[in-house]
Amino acid sequence: MRDAPPARPAPGRPSPLSLAPPAARHLRLVASLPRLPAPFDPRAEPAGAVRLARRLEALSPAEARALAVIEAGFDRARLAGLADAEVLARARAAVAEAPEPAASALAAVWRLRGLAALALRRRAGATAPDPTVLALPGMAGLARRIRQGWLRPGFGLEGPLAAAARAAEETADPLAHWQAALLRESAVLRQAAFPPRFSFAAAVLYVLSWTLVVEARAASADHARARIARALEAAAAPVEEALAAPG
Numbered sequence: 001m002r003d004a005p006p007a008r009p010a011p012g013r014p015s016p017l018s019l020a021p022p023a024a025r026h027l028r029l030v031a032s033l034p035r036l037p038a039p040f041d042p043r044a045e046p047a048g049a050v051r052l053a054r055r056l057e058a059l060s061p062a063e064a065r066a067l068a069v070i071e072a073g074f075d076r077a078r079l080a081g082l083a084d085a086e087v088l089a090r091a092r093a094a095v096a097e098a099p100e101p102a103a104s105a106l107a108a109v110w111r112l113r114g115l116a117a118l119a120l121r122r123r124a125g126a127t128a129p130d131p132t133v134l135a136l137p138g139m140a141g142l143a144r145r146i147r148q149g150w151l152r153p154g155f156g157l158e159g160p161l162a163a164a165a166r167a168a169e170e171t172a173d174p175l176a177h178w179q180a181a182l183l184r185e186s187a188v189l190r191q192a193a194f195p196p197r198f199s200f201a202a203a204v205l206y207v208l209s210w211t212l213v214v215e216a217r218a219a220s221a222d223h224a225r226a227r228i229a230r231a232l233e234a235a236a237a238p239v240e241e242a243l244a245a246p247g
Contacts, residue, residue, distance in 0.1 A: 022060070027198040029058040033206050039182045039216035046213045056203070063200050066097040070204055074106065075211050080231065084132040095137040102204040105192035109185045111138030115161060116168035116181060118146065120232060123169050160184075174229040179216075186212050 032055050037044040047055075059067065072078050073094025079087050095106045114136040118129050129150060134143040142157070149156025154165045164184060171177040186209060193205040 022200075023198070025058045025060070026200055026203065029055060030196075030198045030202045030206070032058075033203075036206065036209055036213060039186050039213050040179065046210055046217075049214075052207070052210060056207070059200070059203065063203075067204060067207060069097045070094045070102075070106070071207065071211065074109070074208055076215060076231075081234075084130070088132055088135055091137050098204055099199070099201040101192045102201045102208070105189050105205060106208075107138035108188045108192075109138075110136045111142070111161070112164050112181070112184055112188070114139045115142075115155070115157075115165040116177075118155070119165045119169035122150065174232050177232070182212050182216055 034047040034051070035044065036046055056064065056067070071094075073090035073092070079090065082090075091106075091110050095103050095110070098106050114133050117133050118126075121130060121133075127150075129143075129146050133139065134146065139146075142155075142161070145157060146155045154162030156162075157165060167180055168177060171180065189205050189209045189212070193202060193209070196202065
């Protein structure tokens with residue numbers, strides 16, 4: 001079973017810890033967060049949802065509300081089944097609420113997700129990039145190059161971005177695709193969290209990394225394979241519907 005999202009303090013009833021000065025609250029919170037293993041590291045377990053929620057009581061009510069918006073625009077479990085427009089709205093809201101460097105890390109993660117989505121849709125037969133995907137955070141600077149390089153491997157990009165696009169298009173195994181995506185996203189978040197800081201942004205980056213670790217451990221390999229296959233089919237569905245439409 002997937003761990004439930006950490007519970008947030010009830011609005012209007014802040015924890016006594018949340019009334020301390022911000023610097024003291026953030027120092028105490030970040031210092032209390034347990035070590036977080038890598039997504040597929042079997043040697044250690046992440047903190048449970050209840051334990052993490054208790055640590056997050058140190059957040060102010062405004063910070064807790066912002067974190068809830070950020071998680072809603074990041075966690076795949078909460079985004080599954082939503083229309084592209086709703087995913088876009090949540091992703092943009094998450095980046096807008098996140099402090100730096102968490103905001104830049106979120107945009108980088110959505111850039112990777114956007115490239116993967118475009119690669120999958122191109123493989124399904126799309127003749128041009130989806131404008132909604134190009135509007136995701138982090139994609140604006142790549143939109144022109146992707147349109148111009150739509151038929152080229154990796155959209156004509158270079159470096160890690162091209163590698164991410166090619167991996168999404170060339171990896172036939174949905175489980176391998178999902179695992180690679182989680183590892184890339186985890187690396188982005190961990191890089192943003194270094195050097196260590198005692199701030200709200202550090203807490204945000206920890207919670208997002210925790211979300212990926214919990215996702216990685218949520219299901220058996222067979223269950224994950226079937227679930228990710230359904231997700232990939234859903235991602236390609238708009239293209240298939242368009243191709244099947246008359247005229």
